[in-house]
Amino acid sequence: MEIKKAEFVKSSTKESDCPDASIPEYAFVGRSNVGKSSLINMLTSRKKLAKTSARPGKTQLINHFIINDSWYLVDLPGYGWARVSKKSKEDWKQMINDYLKRRKNLINVFVLIDLRHEPQKIDLEFIHWLGEEEIPFCIVFTKADKLGKTQIQSNQTIYKKTLAGSWEELPRMFISSSEQKVGREEILEYLTDLNKQVNWE
Ligand code: GTP
Ligand code: MG
Numbered sequence: 001m002e003i004k005k006a007e008f009v010k011s012s013t014k015e016s017d018c019p020d021a022s023i024p025e026y027a028f029v030g031r032s033n034v035g036k037s038s039l040i041n042m043l044t045s046r047k048k049l050a051k052t053s054a055r056p057g058k059t060q061l062i063n064h065f066i067i068n069d070s071w072y073l074v075d076l077p078g079y080g081w082a083r084v085s086k087k088s089k090e091d092w093k094q095m096i097n098d099y100l101k102r103r104k105n106l107i108n109v110f111v112l113i114d115l116r117h118e119p120q121k122i123d124l125e126f127i128h129w130l131g132e133e134e135i136p137f138c139i140v141f142t143k144a145d146k147l148g149k150t151q152i153q154s155n156q157t158i159y160k161k162t163l164a165g166s167w168e169e170l171p172r173m174f175i176s177s178s179e180q181k182v183g184r185e186e187i188l189e190y191l192t193d194l195n196k197q198v199n200w201e
Pocket of ligand 2 (some may be wrong): 036
């Protein structure tokens with residue numbers, strides 16, 4: 001797929017403020033700093049479309065980007081950032097979960113996971129919640145450039161084994177590096193397929 005056009009639409013504080021739900025939508029979720037905004041920039045080949053930062057907690061709102069005038073990519077705030085109050089954490093979680101549950105045109109959620117670490121409770125709980133809510137998702141492992149090939153394989157195997165403990169069927173998984181543009185073609189192809197499957201009025 002060629003991305004001819006990628007434009008920022010708006011930032012929203014809640015689902016009811018999001019732009020018109022008349023076209024398919026795909027959201028990027030995951031821990032703070034995992035690389036959600038960077039992945040959106042890598043996929044769209046626009047360095048500064050989504051705002052990124054070395055410090056966690058950069059994205060704080062629901063950000064819509066419209067691609068080729070026909071579908072949305074959504075950059076969400078991260079979860080699990082330690083240096084915010086308990087109340088803020090709860091508010092953010094509420095905002096993200098509420099958006100994910102209510103958004104009618106949401107076709108798929110991309111759950112981003114840093115492959116350098118062992119499976120983390122917070123990510124597994126989030127994935128479990130998506131399953132309970134029957135929200136379709138796939139997994140994108142990020143920052144692959146920080147690991148060697150063997151380690152990428154073995155860490156992915158650990159992840160698969162962990163998920164196989166509670167899932168009969170494993171979700172689709174991608175390996176990515178925004179720094180080295182790894183995974184771009186595969187993820188765009190997947191988005192193309194999903195867009196084709198959607199019978200959107
Ligand atoms: P929040 O908005 O705070 O939730 O973070 P985010 O998930 O949007 O992460 P962001 O894209 O802002 O990236 C966080 C940091 O990780 C930045 O310093 C990026 O440069 C870095 N980063 C993102 N993707 C990659 C990657 O593929 N490889 C490497 N080495 N660094 C990356
Ligand atoms: Mg971000």
